[in-house]
Each structure stands twice: as C-alpha cells, then as structure tokens.
Amino acid sequence: MKKLTQYFSNNRSYPILTALAAGLYPLLFYYSNNFTLINSWGHLVYFLIVFLALPIAVMVGFYYAFKWSKLAPYRKYILPFFNLFFFLAFVRICLSAGIWSNWLFTIFAVALVFTILF
Numbered sequence: 001m002k003k004l005t006q007y008f009s010n011n012r013s014y015p016i017l018t019a020l021a022a023g024l025y026p027l028l029f030y031y032s033n034n035f036t037l038i039n040s041w042g043h044l045v046y047f048l049i050v051f052l053a054l055p056i057a058v059m060v061g062f063y064y065a066f067k068w069s070k071l072a073p074y075r076k077y078i079l080p081f082f083n084l085f086f087f088l089a090f091v092r093i094c095l096s097a098g099i100w101s102n103w104l105f106t107i108f109a110v111a112l113v114f115t116i117l118f
Helices: 002-009 015-033 041-065 072-096 101-117
Strands: none
Touching: 015 041, 015 072, 041 072, 072 101
C-alpha cells in the first residue's frame, strides 16, 4: 500500500506506462471480439507491435526528444496528447477495421484540444 501511495503522489512521467494504457484496452477488445481473425502467433505478434510497441516507441521518442530541445516547455503535453490520440485511433480501428485520413485528422484535433484544455 505504501508503494502505491508513493507512486500516485510523485510527479514523474512514465511514457512506457502511458503507452501501455493507450494500447492495451484496444488490443484486448479487438482480440476478444475478433478471435477467429487473430488465430495465429503471427497475427498476435503483429497486433502486439501495432497496439503496444508502436505507441511505446513514439511516446518515449517524443518525450525524450522534447527534453533536449527548445520545445521543453511543451513536454508536459506530449504524453497526454499521444495517449488520447493513440487510444482514440485504436478504438476507431477496432470498430471499423480500417484507417481513414479524415478520421485521423478529427482524432488528432480532438486530442490536441483536450490536451490543451485539461
């Protein structure tokens, strides 16, 4: 209980944990609803890469890139933005099994607005 309290009371950012939070639910949702389509190890590895490894790589990369640049004041917005962007994009992919540019633009705009507001 003490470690849990310490974890929630500190101000550190965890880009890997944030990326896992963005991709884990859509991965489990897609896998549970489309089990007949994802019935091989190759499919599982592909979806693990898309839903978990991609967000981890992007969030960690941008998080540390903003640390050493002139954009350091905006670093606090990186994780919430990508968390919301990836989550909404993955849910959209799970629901329609496709990616459309107009939906990605809409998701990008929604994520940007909510990140700035909150």
